[in-house]
């Protein structure tokens with residue numbers, strides 16, 4: 001942990017379309033352990049928001065408890081934030097989301113926060129298709145409480161103390177696909193090349209978008225025998241495809257190899273461009289995604305990249321027919337439309 | 351985004367064992383002709399260790415008190431702070447802080463052997479170049495004779511640099527540290543024949559006679575009609591310095607845009623000049639004078655007029671009345687060459703005295719042309735740029751005499767190199783192939799997880815101004831020094847602006863687990879992990895624009911993911927955060943000391 005951060009930035013760094021520099025998306029100095037994967041994810045979030053020209057005040061960060069859930073303090077210092085209770089971030093996010101559907105919601109959680117204490121909240125948020133980008137910083141342990149195995153620790157994975165985990169792991173991505181999530185991806189904190197475009201695409205997806213990011217805990221789970229260490233993940237990760245997110249107004253300039261590529265159009269005209277697509281995998285097909293995950297698991301590999309995407313789908317607001325305007329902006333005349341309207345409603349029940 | 355790997359042209363891993371690699375990262379030291387270890391002495395100033403700071407300077411640049419007031423400061427435009435903030439560290443004026451506040455230093459200077467080594471050397475000229483040769487060779491046991499036509503040592507530091515910039519006491523102190531090393535001085539002695547000196551059986555001769563001839567405008571109409579009121583800049587300054595001239599007319603015109611012109615106009619203001627103007631033939635932007643000297647002149651109510659070449663001196667009844675100037679526009683052709691095109695207008699400016707300060711030339715009328723010393727273009731001796739030896743192996747040149755007018759610190763650097771050559775030559779060694787290597791040292795600064803032996807907390811902090819004495823005072827007396835220097839408090843604050851560029855980021859490839867922590871934390875986005883490639887291509891793939899090609903890329907060996915670590919040295923703050931954030935100590939902050947070789951070491 002460092003105490004200082006010099007105020008200087010590279011003098012020639014560009015600004016984005018809003019005139020903001022990357023610095024405007026930074027947060028406080030991280031207090032996590034040096035080398036923690038979570039810090040890299042924070043940096044990827046900063047970069048993605050900068051590149052997506054997000055207005056900082058249009059975004060709300062929500063988190064639970066854990067080293068991972070502390071990270072919202074370390075990015076997007078000019079955005080809204082709510083650091084909630086262990087495992088309860090989805091409820092708070094749901095409330096916030098219903099009160100104001102104009103903001104972009106970014107949920108940040110850990111494997112303990114979402115797969116143990118908060119798993120009930122997690123699955124219901126998916127089931128309801130809450131409009132949120134949900135990032136799980138997955139290190140296979142409870143980092144904040146000194147590294148106990150979490151529910152995503154693989155069976156047989158050895159912790160720093162030397163014990164092999166006796167229980168089977170919960171696969172957050174497979175669970176999300178089962179529960180009906182329409183955007184499910186997995187990535188690695190050490191691969192920003194893949195992670196940044198995934199975050200950008202997720203921010204563009206209406207409805208629940210999960211990114212499960214394997215994020216090594218350097219202090220408690222980066223030892224030999226752990227399946228969430230930097231070395232192990234690097235050796236065993238496999239990608240469904242090369243992934244690129246092309247916002248609506250950008251031209252596709254990259255030169256992709258023919259034959260193995262695939263474009264998925266998003267609701268607003270943006271495109272997810274996939275190349276070097278793995279054989280037998282179709283990102284638009286739930287079962288194909290599940291079987292790709294399964295097959296990789298059989299081979300002992302960690303499948304990364306976009307796993308499943310269904311660009312349409314009704315999010316919670318369209319189910320509830322919620323009002324577009326934030327609740328706090330509604331005036332008395334909106335909320336109490338008068339006797340005539342009341343009479344109409346009563347009549348409809350007669 | 352998808353990079354073609356071309357292993358053949360990939361940049362080779364940086365060889366940090368090459369002393370010049372890290373030396374170049376210490377921008378100020380690298381830019382200093384004498385390679386003074388700047389950050390080292392600045393830290394000592396911050397610690398209040400002025401004597402130690404002074405001695406580090408004295409070793410490298412011989413005249414810390416003098417240079418701390420007058421140096422041309424090539425280090426400052428190179429200073430890293432100037433790349434992240436508006437202005438560089440006031441390196442030069444910090445040197446003066448060390449000199450002003452130091453304690454006793456004589457006992458720290460080398461002792462001079464009683465038993466000489468039997469070799470005799472003649473120095474012709476007593477300026478900074480020759481004095482440096484004396485300083486380096488006397489401690490080795492050489493017998494040194496110094497000849498100079500002035501009444502005391504120092505060369506142009508005495509005759510040209512005005513006392514309001516450099517008090518005589520400061521000059522005397524530092525010149526005497528050297529002369530007191532048992533140098534046999536022959537002042538008031540003009541050498542009119544090199545042959546006669548060589549005939550005295552010296553083992554080697556060093557020529558440090560400077561560039562003593564001031565340029566004139568001999569063909570300008572009216573130039574010779576009132577000679578008493580038309581002066582050559584350097585002759586005027588010398589005449590003032592040696593107390594021959596005490597007065598000047600009320601209206602003075604100074605022709606020229608270099609530092610000599612600035613010294614002339616400011617001197618004229620102190621000798622009775624009430625309306626003193628500087629007139630430059632070309633545009634302001636191309637004036638040779640240092641920006642701070644121009645500023646100091648303007649502060650003394652001296653206007654500078656530009657784009658006005660002189661046309662004619664107007665003299666009536668043998669009495670100078672003024673000068674007619676043309677007006678020109680600077681026009682640049684396709685090749686970027688400048689032409690001064692007359693606009694047709696002219697202006698007459700009144701003057702009681704005119705000072706011509708348009709440059710100096712070398713002149714060697716006293717060197718016979720049959721001594722084996724070859725003369726080349728512009729009638730300059732042919733001198734080797736590394737060894738400073740002439741084509742007569744016994745005769746060495748340095749300072750302004752070697753390659754034309756420069757400045758004090760360059761003369762000092764030449765003196766050091768010439769001293770090495772003379773020492774090698776007299777030991778029968780090769781003056782080029784057997785030159786000694788620099789002394790270097792690399793020491794980890796780590797004291798704890800986030801504690802370092804240096805102050806790595808970099809903050810925004812604008813340059814502090816050096817206080818000046820009141821103008822009413824300084825314009826009354828040419829010997830009153832204008833700059834008061836930083837006091838200890840200001841000196842400390844300015845010292846804290848130094849970024850400690852000598853504390854190097856040292857990368858150990860085999861330790862890196864590629865967690866990205868260093869690249870993520872680096873405030874100035876210096877670090878990138880990417881596939882190797884050709885340098886030009888690489889510079890386009892870094893996390894931040896990499897446009898200054900003079901700044902090196904530090905490239906690691908290949909990492910397990912087949913990528914390399916690339917650090918652009920350009921705007922690294924030496925804050926150590928990369929090393930603090932690295933979980934495996936693959937980065938370490940290590941202080942790099944680089945001392946240029948000295949004669950006899």
Ligand SMILES: Cc1cc2nc3c(=O)[nH]c(=O)nc-3n(C[C@H](O)[C@H](O)[C@H](O)COP(=O)(O)OP(=O)(O)OC[C@H]3O[C@@H](n4cnc5c(N)ncnc54)[C@H](O)[C@@H]3O)c2cc1C
Pocket residue numbers: 420421422474475476477478479480497498499500504505506507510511539540541542558559560561562584587609610613716748749750751755756757758759761
């Ligand atoms: C007006 C002016 C202001 C300057 N201000 C600065 C400044 O602020 N900072 C800076 O860094 N530089 C300054 N310079 C430049 C600096 O003074 C010179 O570059 C430097 O002094 C050169 O040193 P040197 O040892 O080569 O010779 P010099 O200092 O020129 O010394 C040569 C000596 O040799 C003597 N000599 C010459 N011929 C003979 C002979 N035949 N026999 C005996 N003696 C002889 C000369 O009289 C002189 O004493 C200034 C120059 C001028 C003209």
Ligand SMILES: Cc1ncc(C[n+]2csc(CCOP(=O)(O)OP(=O)(O)O)c2C)c(N)n1
Pocket residue numbers: 065066067068069086109110111112113114117137139141142143144145150
């Ligand atoms: C209700 C409640 N139960 C238990 C805890 C103790 N606790 C704090 S963080 C944590 C686990 C965090 O694990 P994870 O979400 O994976 O975060 P990490 O630190 O690994 O990033 C636990 C159990 C708590 N803070 N609150």
Ligand code: SF4
Pocket residue numbers: 031032033034035036037038067068139143144216217218219220
């Ligand atoms: S304990 Fe683990 S998860 Fe928490 S900051 Fe340290 S490395 Fe990161």
Ligand code: SF4
Pocket residue numbers: 855871872873874875876877917921922923924925926927928929
């Ligand atoms: S010392 Fe390290 S972290 Fe600091 S600016 Fe330099 S490279 Fe970046």
Ligand code: SF4
Pocket residue numbers: 035861862863864865866867868869928931932933934935936937
């Ligand atoms: S912080 Fe250390 S281990 Fe991590 S990438 Fe940088 S040098 Fe490598």
Ligand SMILES: [Mg+2]
Pocket residue numbers: 066068110111112137138139140141142143150
């Ligand atoms: Mg965890």
